[in-house]
Amino acid sequence: MLYIIGLGLADEQDISVKGLEIVRKADRVYLEAYTAVLLVPKEQLEAYYGRYVILADREMVESQSDEILKDADTKDVAFLVVGDPFSATTHTDLALRCRQNDPPIPTRSIPNASILTAVGATGLSLYNFGQTVSMVFFTETWKPSSFYDRIAENASLGFHTLMLLDIKVKEPNLQALARGKIVYEKPRFMTVAKCASQMLEAEEERKQGLCGKEALAVGVARLGSEEQQIVAGTLEELSAADLGRPLHSLVLCGKKMHDMEWEYVRGFAVDQKRFDEVWQRNYSGK
Amino acid sequence: MLYIIGLGLADEQDISVKGLEIVRKADRVYLEAYTAVLLVPKEQLEAYYGRYVILADREMVESQSDEILKDADTKDVAFLVVGDPFSATTHTDLALRCRQNDPPIPTRSIPNASILTAVGATGLSLYNFGQTVSMVFFTETWKPSSFYDRIAENASLGFHTLMLLDIKVKEPNLQALARGKIVYEKPRFMTVAKCASQMLEAEEERKQGLCGKEALAVGVARLGSEEQQIVAGTLEELSAADLGRPLHSLVLCGKKMHDMEWEYVRGFAVDQKRFDEVWQRNYSGK
Numbered sequence: 001m002l003y004i005i006g007l008g009l010a011d012e013q014d015i016s017v018k019g020l021e022i023v024r025k026a027d028r029v030y031l032e033a034y035t036a037v038l039l040v041p042k043e044q045l046e047a048y049y050g051r052y053v054i055l056a057d058r059e060m061v062e063s064q065s066d067e068i069l070k071d072a073d074t075k076d077v078a079f080l081v082v083g084d085p086f087s088a089t090t091h092t093d094l095a096l097r098c099r100q101n102d103p104p105i106p107t108r109s110i111p112n113a114s115i116l117t118a119v120g121a122t123g124l125s126l127y128n129f130g131q132t133v134s135m136v137f138f139t140e141t142w143k144p145s146s147f148y149d150r151i152a153e154n155a156s157l158g159f160h161t162l163m164l165l166d167i168k169v170k171e172p173n174l175q176a177l178a179r180g181k182i183v184y185e186k187p188r189f190m191t192v193a194k195c196a197s198q199m200l201e202a203e204e205e206r207k208q209g210l211c212g213k214e215a216l217a218v219g220v221a222r223l224g225s226e227e228q229q230i231v232a233g234t235l236e237e238l239s240a241a242d243l244g245r246p247l248h249s250l251v252l253c254g255k256k257m258h259d260m261e262w263e264y265v266r267g268f269a270v271d272q273k274r275f276d277e278v279w280q281r282n283y284s285g286k
Numbered sequence: 287m288l289y290i291i292g293l294g295l296a297d298e299q300d301i302s303v304k305g306l307e308i309v310r311k312a313d314r315v316y317l318e319a320y321t322a323v324l325l326v327p328k329e330q331l332e333a334y335y336g337r338y339v340i341l342a343d344r345e346m347v348e349s350q351s352d353e354i355l356k357d358a359d360t361k362d363v364a365f366l367v368v369g370d371p372f373s374a375t376t377h378t379d380l381a382l383r384c385r386q387n388d389p390p391i392p393t394r395s396i397p398n399a400s401i402l403t404a405v406g407a408t409g410l411s412l413y414n415f416g417q418t419v420s421m422v423f424f425t426e427t428w429k430p431s432s433f434y435d436r437i438a439e440n441a442s443l444g445f446h447t448l449m450l451l452d453i454k455v456k457e458p459n460l461q462a463l464a465r466g467k468i469v470y471e472k473p474r475f476m477t478v479a480k481c482a483s484q485m486l487e488a489e490e491e492r493k494q495g496l497c498g499k500e501a502l503a504v505g506v507a508r509l510g511s512e513e514q515q516i517v518a519g520t521l522e523e524l525s526a527a528d529l530g531r532p533l534h535s536l537v538l539c540g541k542k543m544h545d546m547e548w549e550y551v552r553g554f555a556v557d558q559k560r561f562d563e564v565w566q567r568n569y570s571g572k
Contacts, residue, residue: 008302009397016398017306018299084399086406089413089546096409096550109407111295111399111510112302113370116412118397120372123382126402127375131445132413153443159417224397260375264382 002069002098002105003078004085006112010225011040012048019110023049026078030056030068034169035090036082036115037187037247039225045080053080057170061090065097072098072105084114115249118223119162122230123264128256130159135195135250136166137188145202148210151252155210158256165190165248189246192219192231196239196250211235214278216253218265219243233270234278241270255286288355288384288391289364290371292398296511297326298334305396309335312364316342316354320455321376322368322401323473323533325511331366339366343456347376351383358384358391370400401535404509405448408516409550414542416445421481421536422452423474431488434496437538441496444542451476451534475532478505478517482525482536497521500564502539504551505529519556520564527556541572 003022008014015023023029031042031053038045046053056068056079068077085091086109098105120126133150147163154161168188176183196219199211213236221229221243229243238250253265262279269275289308294300301309309315317328317339324331332339342354342365354365371377372395384391406412419436433449440447454474462469482505485497499522507515507529515529524536539551548565555561 006399011304013304013307014302014397016294016300016302018297020303021299084403084406086412087403089411092406092409092411092546092550099553108512109510111300111404111407113292113397113399114403114412116403117370117373117400120370120378121395121397123378125375125378126372126400127418129418130416131443132415134413157417157439157443224395226394260378264378267385 001076002072002094002107003076003110004091004095004107005078005080005110006084007038007080007082008113009083009115009118009223011038012045014113014224016110016112019112020049022076022110023051023078023080025076027075028054029078029080030054031080032056032061032082032091034058035088036167037169038082039222061094065094068094069098069101069105073101073103084112085109087114087116113224115164115223116162119220119249119251121223121228122218122220122251122268124160124218124251124253124261125258128160128254128258128261129162130154130157130254132162132164134166135163135190135198137168137190138198138201143201145206148202148206151210152208154254158254160254160257161252163195163250163252165195165250190248192221192243192248192250193239193241195248196235200235200239211252214282216275216278216283218251218253218268219248220250221246221248230268231270232265232268232275234274237270253283255283257283259284287362288358288380288393289362289396290377290381290393291364291366291396292370293324293366293368294399295369295401295404295509297324298331300399300510302396302398305398306335308362308396309337309364309366311362313361314340315364315366316340317366318342318347318368318377320344321374322453323455324368325508347380351380355384355387355391359387359389370398371395373400373402399510401450401509402448405506405535405537407509407514408504408506408537408554410446410504410537410539410547411544414446414540414544414547415448416440416443416540418448418450420452421449421476421484423454423476424484424487429487431492434488434492437496438494440540445540446543447538447540449481449536449538451481451536476534478507478529478534478536479525479527481534482521485521485538486525497538500568502561502564502569504537504539504554505534506537507532507534516554517556518551518554518561520560523556539569541569543569545570
């Protein structure tokens with residue numbers, strides 16, 4: 001059996017009791033470590049679970065999954081995923097490969113918290129979100145603005161947009177690669193401030209008024225942990241906000257935002273007076 | 287401190303290790319039992335947690351929250367919520383009351399699995415969902431079709447729609463009430479079949495071609511439990527499907543559905559040939 005087990009968001013104790021029991025009994029334990037990361041190192045999981053944990057990077061999961069699935073028709077393999085098991089399509093792929101295996105490998109998923117719902121801690125109603133959107137790091141020569149089209153779709157219906165921010169782990173250094181050497185870059189995690197500034201940059205280009213300086217948004221960091229931080233404000237304010245260490249996400253508020261949502265969110269405002277003023281002028285009932 | 291603790295979806299072992307430790311130490315433990323239910327009775331939770339659990343019905347949470355929050359500025363109160371803490375606006379309300387209390391009551395939420403993401407087990411990409419929609423039981427005289435407008439919004443962008451199905455717990459019998467007596471009806475939980483048939487009924491009325499007999503959908507039951515069941519088909523097929531005991535939910539597929547999603551979902555089809563035929567004709571690349 002392949003168990004795809006959600007770990008939740010923060011640390012080793014966010015696993016469910018059910019998930020923990022499976023991990024403790026499984027023949028092999030993998031940790032998918034490239035679509036998201038916990039706030040604690042692998043060693044802390046190993047100490048708590050009492051198990052050796054094999055790090056599964058993108059290459060292993062996407063190209064060498066035979067290794068992960070080896071003997072899984074007769075043995076129990078635990079595949080640990082930060083957040084919820086189906087938060088990334090790559091996990092559905094793995095389940096599909098199990099189904100298509102000869103003989104088929106039975107799978108079971110153990111759900112857990114995901115940023116997609118934990119973001120409800122902001123006070124924004126989960127019923128008012130449209131599609132989730134990814135934001136990648138811009139480079140000098142590559143500033144993909146497809147995220148802007150998705151925001152535009154959501155905005156056309158007044159929905160909030162959850163932006164999941166880029167994570168770069170185990171990225172090869174391109175200069176070294178050109179010399180035939182594999183050297184990995186230091187992991188990079190996009191901050192709320194970086195996301196907000198990239199949104200402002202895209203707005204300058206596209207000019208549809210979707211994510212300009214006065215657009216209201218909520219930044220979140222380390223949700224579900226004791227050092228969880230939530231900051232609300234205009235994109236201009238958030239582009240200067242420091243929410244500390246990763247992981248960060250950002251929600252762009254939709255115009256459908258209800259008074260009750262506003263009442264809760266304003267408690268997190270960088271500048272409550274300014275927040276209320278922009279809300280009254282551009283959002284409330286608009 | 288008020289701890290709002292997600293219990294996950296199925297049974298007493300879906301709580302996180304962190305949540306369980308808080309429950310075991312808290313001064314009082316409440317279970318919110320009207321927006322969703324676990325698949326096991328309260329007594330099973332009590333036995334596992336080793337704690338007496340106070341059932342909190344709608345009246346207690348919405349009108350008598352003082353009782354829940356009593357002394358919570360100095361004592362630890364655990365408020366257990368099926369799914370994720372912020373899956374229902376009523377929980378945000380409670381957190382808001384804590385903030386507005388004099389003195390303010392600190393709160394902390396412990397995230398957990400929610401149907402909003404567990405539905406990823408169908409193979410449908412969580413990135414392609416629009417707003418979540420509730421479906422209530424139609425009566426002879428009241429068939430609200432506002433859900434149809436929301437589906438129409440999602441469909442205009444090709445999004446999937448997750449439909450959360452009505453739960454009636456502790457509903458007073460109206461005839462008895464007219465005689466001045468309070469008698470509670472037996473709990474009722476909407477099935478996938480009932481939801482599909484109500485959607486077909488609304489389509490007959492509204493005729494925008496959004497949820498007719500050939501609309502593709504996926505029904506899910508008891509997600510996250512060992513008896514999890516997933517069934518894909520046309521709404522006509524699902525209106526005759528029996529997915530067993532509660533809880534059920536339904537996803538109406540959007541036209542943006544990708545080949546990769548189809549490949550996974552078709553494995554759950556009532557009638558795979560028919561599923562593929564409708565997919566090719568009305569969905570794939572449309």
